[in-house]
Amino acid sequence: MVTHAAVLGAGIMGTSTALLLARRGIRVVVFDVAGHLIDRASRWNEGKIHLGYLYAGDASLDTARRVLPGGLAFRPIVESLIAAPLGAAVTDHDDTFLVHRDSVASLDGTAGYFDAVTRLVSDHPDRTHYLAPLTAPAVHRLTDDELERLANPDVIVGGFRVPERSVSTTWVADRLAEAVRAEPRIECRLLTCVTGVTRHASGRLRVETTDASDGPYDAVVNALWEGRLAIDASMGLPSPAAWSHRYRVSVFARTRRPLDVPSTVISTGPFGDVKNYNGRDFYLSWYPTGLLTESAAMVPAMPPILDAEARERIAATVIAQLAARLPRVYEIGDQLESCRVEGGWVYAAGTGSLADPASTIHRRDRIGTSRDGRYLSVDTGKYSIAPWLAQRIAEDLTA
Numbered sequence: 339m340v341t342h343a344a345v346l347g348a349g350i351m352g353t354s355t356a357l358l359l360a361r362r363g364i365r366v367v368v369f370d371v372a373g374h375l376i377d378r379a380s381r382w383n384e385g386k387i388h389l390g391y392l393y394a395g396d397a398s399l400d401t402a403r404r405v406l407p408g409g410l411a412f413r414p415i416v417e418s419l420i421a422a423p424l425g426a427a428v429t430d431h432d433d434t435f436l437v438h439r440d441s442v443a444s445l446d447g448t449a450g451y452f453d454a455v456t457r458l459v460s461d462h463p464d465r466t467h468y469l470a471p472l473t474a475p476a477v478h479r480l481t482d483d484e485l486e487r488l489a490n491p492d493v494i495v496g497g498f499r500v501p502e503r504s505v506s507t508t509w510v511a512d513r514l515a516e517a518v519r520a521e522p523r524i525e526c527r528l529l530t531c532v533t534g535v536t537r538h539a540s541g542r543l544r545v546e547t548t549d550a551s552d553g554p555y556d557a558v559v560n561a562l563w564e565g566r567l568a569i570d571a572s573m574g575l576p577s578p579a580a581w582s583h584r585y586r587v588s589v590f591a592r593t594r595r596p597l598d599v600p601s602t603v604i605s606t607g608p609f610g611d612v613k614n615y616n617g618r619d620f621y622l623s624w625y626p627t628g629l630l631t632e633s634a635a636m637v638p639a640m641p642p643i644l645d646a647e648a649r650e651r652i653a654a655t656v657i658a659q660l661a662a663r664l665p666r667v668y669e670i671g672d673q674l675e676s677c678r679v680e681g682g683w684v685y686a687a688g689t690g691s692l693a694d695p696a697s698t699i700h701r702r703d704r705i706g707t708s709r710d711g712r713y714l715s716v717d718t719g720k721y722s723i724a725p726w727l728a729q730r731i732a733e734d735l736t737a
């Protein structure tokens with residue numbers, strides 16, 4: 339029986355797992371090298387709650403099938419973790435997907451792929467649990483007039499409105515962190531770097547950190563994202579055949595007045611997107627500008643440190659690059675009240691370039707949990723799927 343568990347990593351994966359275990363009566367210790375809970379990739383991403391539309395580069399639909407149940411379960415699980423409705427954090431309108439002329443999936447290929455994803459969503463019994471009602475999910479192909487109002491026709495060849503939404507990840511991070519701090523069965527060890535996990539003759543597990551050897555625990559859940567593979571290796575778990583780490587930053591902007599610039603994704607490949615959370619808070623990314631470094635090392639080196647001037651330069655370039663494709667982004671630049679450039683690592687069990695249709699980086703179908711007894715290691719894969727994976731881990735450890 340599991341009564342005492344360690345959770346490695348305090349991102350959305352680790353905090354959701356810790357809360358779900360604690361609410362089943364288990365004492366949990368959470369370890370993180372950062373000084374605050376949910377301070378890395380899980381705080382600084384665009385919060386797309388995937389139904390599968392983004393993965394037109396994986397025409398097999400395996401990635402869509404993998405991410406869909408987690409996307410549909412996100413709202414009910416997170417609402418129960420934070421004991422509050424998510425409504426205030428959800429984007430107001432369905433996403434617009436614009437197809438770039440250099441997309442890895444053609445316009446017709448994308449249309450066919452979107453229809454197939456919509457059928458998957460329509461057939462799913464949990465579709466009504468999504469962020470916004472999905473009673474009769476449908477994709478709308480943009481008319482020429484609609485497209486002209488949104489995009490530069492030299493680079494965008496067509497577009498669709500799909501029933502997908504995002505959440506403000508900073509809003510969710512603040513509430514999840516609050517819930518963890520309020521939970522008496524959870525102890526947090528911040529500023530603590532995990533270096534390994536060891537198994538003792540009793541079968542119980544110890545967590546090795548740069549400062550101490552801690553435990554024993556009945557179970558350990560490794561949710562360290564970019565730090566995960568090294569700890570798996572210390573337990574003798576095999577690494578995937580190939581993996582990559584990419585460090586990406588984006589712009590988190592606030593405008594002086596509300597703007598109705600629509601949430602738009604330029605797909606499919608190394609392009610960018612805009613998220614409009616509430617009229618004044620925006621996420622803006624231009625992939626080639628935000629990709630600061632890549633690494634195939636098991637533990638990537640520290641990402642570059644950005645001074646104020648570098649952040650300003652990145653923000654200005656992202657806005658200019660996006661506005662060259664989506665002219666309405668100029669309105670955001672003109673109305674900027676404040677802006678932050680932040681980001682995190684993206685781990686993927688694949689390699690190659692987003693611009694290459696054959697690259698394995700387009701797939702997220704192998705994400706999830708691997709284990710050796712009560713040592714569990716979880717490749718979150720996507721923010722949107724983490725609470726659902728956490729629920730499965732908690733059920734497994736308390737079965």
Ligand SMILES: Cc1cc2nc3c(=O)[nH]c(=O)nc-3n(C[C@H](O)[C@H](O)[C@H](O)COP(=O)(O)OP(=O)(O)OC[C@H]3O[C@@H](n4cnc5c(N)ncnc54)[C@H](O)[C@@H]3O)c2cc1C
Pocket residue numbers: 346347348349350351352369370371372376377378379380381382383384385386387388530531532533561562563564565566586587588681682683684718719720721722723724
């Ligand atoms: C720019 C960007 C945009 C993205 N957009 C989306 C999106 O729209 N939708 C989506 O679903 N996903 C998106 N993602 C992916 C998403 O952010 C991640 O899948 C998710 O946040 C991973 O959660 P996690 O809890 O596993 O990792 P993290 O949030 O990174 O948490 C891992 C924690 O482990 C800690 N850690 C690492 N190594 C060690 C160690 N050795 N010792 C102690 N602590 C350690 C870190 O400090 C960190 O706090 C995006 C990512 C980025 C960077």
